[in-house]
Amino acid sequence: MTDGDAEPTEDPEPAQDAEPAGDVVVPVEESSTLRNTVGYVVRQAVESGDPSTLHFVYPLSSRGTVGDEHDRAMDLLERVELWVEEDREESGALVSVETAVVGADEYLFSPGDYTDAIAGYAERKGVDRVVLDPEYRPTGTTPLLPALEREIRGTGLDVEEAPVERETRRGRLARRSGVGQFLLLFGLSAGFYLFLSGWSLKPYTIVTGAVSAGAVAATLWHVSFTGAVEPRRLTAQFGRLSLYAVFLLWEIAKANLQIAYVVLHPSLPIDPKVVEFDADVWSTVPAATLANSITLTPGTLTVDVQRRHFTIHSLTAGAREDLLDGKLERAVRFVFYGRSAARRPTPNEREEVEE
Template sequence: MAADDLLVPVDDSVTLRKTVAYVAERAADADGRPTLHFVYPVSERVDTGDEGSEAASAADLLERVEVWVEEDLGDDDSVAVETAVVGQTEYLFNPGDYADVLVEYARRNGVETVVVDPEYNPLGMAPLLPPLERELESAGLTVELAPVERPTRRGPLTRTAGVGQFVVLFCSTYAFYLLVSGTLSPFDLATGAVTATVVSAILWRIATRGEVELGKLGGRLARFALYVPYLLWEIVKANIDIARVVLHPDLPIDPQLVEFDAAVWSELPATTLANSITLTPGTLTVDVTQRHFTVHSLTPGAREDLLAGGLERAVRFVFYGRRAMRLATPAERGARTDDADAADEAGENE
């Protein structure tokens, strides 16, 4: 038992990311090696195990939480992380039911403190959180509400913005101006700087979302600089493989569609991965819905490389850091090809 271990019940909410960042920072400042326990209590009885819809959503969210923690901790390995789906054999209906499964987990793992996301409300019921806190406290647990800022229900047109947002917008605008102008003459440098300053001054409170941390941004840019030669090398290898197939007398192609849920969780990483897949000969991103990818693969080799997750792992490295590279590959997560779908259909028809 460690006094600094924390139990954090999770459910998808607008403040979950900030809550995760708070507990990660708190654990990093603690002595020893604390463990963060993130648990997802399901809100309905799941008889089909991990294949149930709610259990699948829970596993997906917990995987995302792990990546967030790794991103927040960086290279700090003094904090352990445990995730679990709880309550699958129970019918969770009221705050007392949720408290029972949380208390049982806390006692089994020797955790004394529960940190609750202020927007935690898996049942969609307004009064869930206060009675849940009372139930947990009556069981002898220490309950804390994560001190994170809650979003307003009706956001203003402009938002509080810092120097980071201004710098990012200025640099991107300035770079785009010089790219379009095509020269680096003193006149273009000067007019570009003036234009970027005016645009940034007008739009920095509107065009940027969230708080920009220049330290993390610099790290991502440095990792992206390492990603570019890796991507170019993958493109070269894929070109050689496709050239070998085209020149082969038997033309050994085997076109198939591959579907998988990529372990990336926002628009920019998903876009980067989709474009990287398309740039690599032999694979073409057909559709992306949130993080569900449908990719056309031309050869078995291209398909094997895709499912091995090299590009996905590299994109996670760019956006989430080195520790995020250890997540399971698409093949390990159960990616599907059109042959697998056809086999399933044949089995159902027998």
């Protein structure tokens, strides 16, 4: 598989000719730094200016090509493809992506087992470089990275730990931040101040707004953003967010009319039920946006969210059908992950809804 839009495949068997030096193998597992690791290898490939193939592999710790772990692997690899598509932007012709599940024919336990699976794939693909996510822990909470690095290096492959920021282990509130975070927070604060003042451009308003925004930015720039500010991506997300706001207002207006009809109908045709499903969103802000959007839409209420697992109370069958048809979920994915993510299956299509 050589295209970011293709489906993840099982570990391919045929041997391949040696590929360009920019090619890299990246073992993946759910972690707090995986998204940044993907961004790092894509950025390296784009900056090299040479055609490159990024190989993302998921070593299965359990044997076989069916089961919960295999399903999680396929889901994660699909997400990685979407991240690559988002990051590579107009350089897509130079940077291609392949994904695969490896080690499905044996049980993986020790660092040597994982090394054999990763190195075997790299050999078949003619790749001599491996980049490791700094929080890569395929066996759970047990640290595996130092031993895995030694084992991989012993096979003759170049191995590198992605230089991305890890979450602090000591609960430290502040972190290193750049000028981009400060300027973004300053701009948002100043814009909000001008909005509250009725967009007045009098000298007094401009000066007090700048002072207030500077104080807010200086106080909060170390704790307000989780990553580096990328103006191009941020601008695109704000543009999509503007479209989403209009869409959400329209959905709220339609739902209000539907609920008004139910309330005014003599027979009060309600059908209250609680439904549960795993939303196809992958980080805190998109999940919170979806949860609040569901609650803002009359007829549905977000009762609980555990990571991706949503518990929703629906007042009518129509409100429940609209929810599970996935319009809100797809719109949220469009805002945070781009147009290609909006085409992913809805809760009904995924057939994972429980009442």
